[in-house]
Structures are given as structure tokens and as C-alpha cells.
Amino acid sequence: MTPSAESRAVPRSLLRRVFTTDHHAIGLGYLALAFVAVVAGTLMSLVMRVHLVWPDRLIPLHGPVTPEEYLALVTLHGTLMLFFVLTTAPQSGFGNLILPSQIGAREMAFPVLNALGLWTTVAALIVLLASSFVEGGAAISGWTAYPPLSAIASAGPGQGLGLDLWLASIAIFGVGSLFGAVNTLATIVAKRCDGMTWERMPLTVWAWFTAALLSLIAFSVLLAALMLLFCDRHAGTSFFLPTGDLVNGTLHTGGNGSPLLWLHLFWFFGHPEVYIAILPGMGLTSMILANFARRRVFAYRTMIVTTLLIGLLGILVWGHHMFVAGLNPFVGSAFAISTMAIALPSAAKVISWLATVWRSRPSYPTPMLFALGFVSLFVAGGLTGPILAQPILDQYLHNTYFVVAHFHLIMAMAGIFGLYAATYYWFPILTRTASMPNGRLLSETLGKWHFWTTFLGAYATFLPMHIAGLAGEPRHYAQFIGIPNAAAQHLIDGAMGMQRHITYSAIFLISAQMLFVVNLLVSWRRGELAGENPWEATTSEWHRPASNEWIAVYRAPCIYIQHSGNESGGEVFLPQWVPERKPE
Amino acid sequence: MPATITPLDTDRTRRRNPEDGDHGGGKRPPTDKRTGGGGDGDNWNDRPQGRRGPRERLDRYRLGIFFALAGDLMFFVAIVSCFFVTQSSGHFDANARYINEWLPTVIPPILWLNTAVIVVSSITMEIGRRRMFREIDVMEEWLGLGNPTTKSAMPWIAVTAILGVLFLVGQWVAWRQLHLQHVFMASNPSSHFFFLITGIHGAHLVLGVAALIAALAGLYLSRSIATRQIIVDCAAWYWHSMGVFWLFLFSLLTCFQ
């Protein structure tokens, strides 16, 4: 090679490594992005909690928190966590890392589109974070961006350029998610290996499949909604602007629109979105419970059906977010019924999880603990769902801390527990390299500490919010002190002790995550080397086929046989990729 | 590809262990012939005649474009729903009178011409697409005897692109005519939707024309017949969908104002 050619080759290979189309690297890229987002979002929640109970406290390097800054923090926190963590990490991150090998494919269907999806998502995150540095700061209208406040730039400090950037960021994110969804769907339909029938697909794959279908439907509608809102802001239209609205001292007379239309569009997206966030965790929980209980997943087929049913019903329940927004009461009843209906497949999932582990004498490594924690949090958070789904009760509970408690337990905490279960379980695959093909394990000791402290912290933080909500404490309030109405102030004062407890618990919960960060940093370099199939799993992400090997799958996942007739009395497990049973 | 030589059916055990408890429930053999391969090209022998080999890649890209178009359909469905909601909603003024500000936008007649253009463009596109799959031509190319598919498809695709540009110009003329009548996007709920729908559809067609130009470039540059087929095929499905979307949107704008 001539010297000039060599010097040209170096940057190109570097570029190649950054803009790689390898699904493993792209998956890690998504996880890194989600990690940045979760750290930022968590720090914001810390500032919010501290400000709520000690409003005079100065934040280091910043000073006092003004009400509009509080609202900007709420908006950024919600947007980061929901979009950039809970949508990105389970679906795109672990989806890319694990999905192809679980269906016996070597690559995703469209590697270049895949890489494009990652870099679009990165761009979206940069735009979102940049919005807090422009004039007026970040948007203050929450992750739901209700008009008319979000349609009028003068509505608040962040509603000018800040909200425009928010819209841009979410639109870019939506496009990236659509790329990812198309890729996931085509991969699952077209690239399954020989013998991987639909019924043999692991439940994680079913979950990714359903979530990708939901993404396709939901994000398309969200893009339409964002575009209409953008036109309302900049093209003089009034899709969402009602007549005669008094905003920040100015009367807006033009317009024949309806804010309710935005709510319909947004929640048509928003409810499927929360299922996109949770479905992969549900699938993984089923697989992990079965693996460590050495049992088949209870009612495997029914679990496939419930996954799809949750996806289908998830599209039909959006109105339960709008009971008090001026929805026709009859429509409200219809949505109440469809919402109750979705509790049925959800309950079927819980029954399957419990039946899978029931009297099974499982082993309890950290991934199993987090999967059990997922079940616990899902039940605890799910119980309040049917309460909120009743329009009459929701009249009182809407926009109180009760709702905050509901969705933090069922979505935020359960979702994070799903992610932790995935990280502890699949860490050997994350750390796989050419020279160390089996990867490393996270430390079990630190992991156990991490689990119990997080579990305790999660309940200590979010259970009391139910009580605060029942006491009538509203959400989205920057502070609970200095309320003009004396009776209202008295009401709020009564719950201040509870609020302080919540803040202490939140600080405890956040600090406990340091255990995970330390574990991650140490184990990435120096963790115990994993075996070829460290959890004795049956699904084929643990199979490392040679480059010329013909990949095939021979049976359903989670097949374990207890040998009673065998003199050794041992147990045999049959990985999907092993052709024949070993001779006994 | 028809000329592909089929490997022999490899011998695989189809015996099933009763303890396996496969969820086939005994009704189905343990291997499913409809699944693809772990990567393109392997185990073609498990696929029915005509769906083997390079066809797999084409199928995969088609799947991708269909899923993407399904998402796009939802996008338009959302906008059309908003059209109906806005059309049927009004408000009360200070004197408690119900006001609905919807003033139907009169469709500039040139849109009929544009519609004809886009229909014709879909036909030319389909002819071009079919040229890429003519079996005799493909076979010749497969054997290295020139590139007859590309030669016969290219003019049709070029014509489609030109018709597409014509359509876009026509839409722009329609906008100009409305502007001359002082109908702007901001004028009225109905005009909001008129400009929004034509604009968004136009943006999709700009992408479509870009895809056609890319397909032409691809036809010129790519050596592999399979790749060329894929480019033309995907561009064609996209183009047809935009045509069908336009027919729906156009009937919405003319008949449902």
C-alpha cells in the first residue's frame, strides 16, 4: 500500500466504525443514548423534588428555581424519559442487540436504515437538549403539549423558540422510530431462520413485533399532529385554537379550532406509546421467569395472543386521558369500557407470570430478581388503572399526584426494572468482543444490593404519591407554598410531611443507582468472564453460529425436562438451536 | 430468478420428540416452510419454486416499503379525520349564536387535469416496472447478454418522472389561482385543509420524483439486475400509493367540502 492510500484509509475506517451498520454496535449506540438521557432526566427530577419541598433552596451553579423553570424541567424530564429512555432502550437498544440472534438471523433486514434511525434519534436528542439554552428556555407545556398554550408563542417564556425546538425534536424522533419500526417488522417477518415458526418465537420477539406495529401506527399520527400544531404556530391556521381565548393578557379572536382535537390526536399516539415502552419488558419477564424457574411459560400461546390483544386494545382506549377535558359523557363511558377491557389481557399476563414460578423452586440471580420486581410493580401500578378508568372517580383524581403514582409505578418503575433485568441478563452479550466472545457478567453482589435498594426506593417514593393525590394535591405545581386561597393552602399544608418523605425517598432511590453505575463501570472492564451460555437459556441469542453455519431452530423455547425415570435424576434443558436431544 | 439451479433437498430429521412439547400441538410439522433464512440466500431449498434466491431480497424490500406505506397511510388518515372533525365543529359567539366558519374551498379546475396526469404517470410507471421483470429479458441479462430490461424500462421511468414534475407544477398553478382569488392557507378552516393536504401530498411527490431520479441513476450505475429490480420496484410501489392517496384526497376535497 502506498503511504497516501494508507493515510486515506485511516479516517475512512474510523468513519466506518462510527457510522457502522452493524446491529450490535447500533444497539449499543441506542443504549448509550438512553443512558445519557436517563442521567439527564434523573438529575432534573432530583431538582424538581428538592424544589417542591424546599422552594427557597438555591440549586448549585444555578440559583433559585423559578416557576417557569420548574415547568421546563417537568417537560424535559417527561420527554426525555418517555421518548429517549423508555421507547429507545427496550425497543431499539435491546431490540437491535438481541432480536436478530433470537430469530436466527445474522443481521437486521435493512442495516443502513437502521444506522440512519440511530443517528436521527441522536439528532433529536441534541435538538431537545439544545432547546433549554435558547432564549426563553425549554418548552413549559409538558410532554403532552396541550394547546392553546402550546399553539401561542406568547403563552410563556419557553413557548416560543423552545417549543419550536421541542416540536422539531419529537418530529425527528418520530421519523427515527418509524425507520426502526419498519426495520424490526421486516426483520421478524422475513429473516427468521429455518424452523423458527411464529409460534416458536420467544415472547420478547413477539413483544418487539407488537411494539413495532404500534410505533408505526402511533408515530405516524403523532407526526400529523405535530405538523398541524406547527401550522397553527407559524402558518396562521387554527386547527387547535379556539375563538376568544385570553392568553397572557391578549384576546385571541381568530380561530375556529378545538384543543380537544389535539388531545384526540396526541392520546391516540400517547396511549400506544406507553405500551411500546412496557411490552418488551413484559416479554422479557416471561422469558426470564421461565428460565430461572426451569419451567415452560404458562400458556405460551395465550401469552402471544395477549401481547397482540394488548396492542390492539391499546389503540382503542385513548379517551381515558380526556374524561374531564370536555369529552361527551357517552364517549367517556365507551372509553371507560374499552379501558377496563385492556385490564383483562394484562391480568392474564400476570397470572401467567405467577403460574410460571408458582412452586417451582427457582434460583434468584439478579435478572430474576428484577423480573420479579417488574411483576410486583406492574401489579401495584396496574391496580390503580381501573380506578382511574372510571370517569366519575377520574373527575377527582385527574391531574393529581394519584395519576403520577399510577404511571410511575406501572410505566416508569416497571419499565426501568425491565431494562435492569435486560442489562443483568444480557450483559455478556453487550460486552462481547472478538477477542472475548463470551463477554462478562455484572457483579452479583452489587447487583443484589442494587435490586433491594431500588425496589425499596421505588415503593417508598411512589406509593405515598397515591395518598398525596387522594388528599387532592395537584400535579404540575411548581410549589405548594404561598397559595393565595387560605383553605387551599391549609389542604396542601397537610400533605407537606408526605411530600418531604417522598423527596427523601427519591434521593435515596437515585443514590442507589450509583451501585449500578459502579457495577457497570467495573464489570465492563473487569467483570467475571461469562460461560458460553451462562444462564443455561434456551433461546438462541446465546448460540454463536460459525460464519458458515446453517442456522436452524428445532423447537419452542423454554423446554426443560425433569428426569424422573433417569437414574441420575438430573434435569435436561433443550436449547432451540440444538438439533437432537443428547443421548441419555 | 428462474435460472437459479435448485440445490437438492438436504436431508433433515423431521422426527419429533413427544416430550418436546412444541407449540405446534402436533398439528404441524416441526419445521415451517414459510420461514426465510438466517441471512439471505441460505436454505432456498425450503422455499417454494419461484420464491428462491435473489427474490428473497426483493421480498424483503417490498415488505419494508409496504410497512412504511402503511405508516404513511395512518398519517393521511389522521389528517383526513381532522378534516371531518373541523368541518363539523363550530363555536358560540357573544350572542350565543352558533358559528361554523367553514367556507368550502372551490377547487381550481386544473386539479382535474393534474389528477389525469398522475393517473397516467402510474400507468407508465407500471409499464416500466413490468419491463424490469420480463422473464426473457431478465434471463438474457442474467447470462450477461447486455441489459435489455434496463434499456426498455428507463424511458418509461423517465416519462413518469416528467409527468410527476408536471403534476407538481399543476398543483403550484392551482395554488397561484387560489392566491389570486385571495384564498390563502390562513383564510378559513377549509382553506387550511386544502393547502395543507395538497402541500403535504406534494411534498410526498417531491420525494417520489427524487426516488424516480435515484432509480434512474441506479439503473445506470448498478451492475446487479436484482438490485435494479428492487430499486424500480420500490419506487413504483411508492409512486402508485401516492397516486391512490391523491385520488382519495382529491375526492375528499371535491365531494366532501
Ligand code: HEM
Ligand atoms: C390496567 C391497565 C391500565 C388502565 C386501566 C389505565 C388507566 C389509566 C387512566 C384512566 C389514566 C388517565 C388518568 C388521568 O389522567 O386522569 C392513565 C394515565 C396514565 N397511564 Fe395508565 N392504565 C393502565 C395501564 C397503564 C400502563 C401499562 C402504562 C404504561 C406502561 C400506563 C401509563 C400511563 C401514563 C403514562 C399515564 C399518564 C399520562 C399523563 O397524563 O401524562 N398505564 N392510565
Ligand SMILES: [Cu+2]
Ligand atoms: Cu392511557
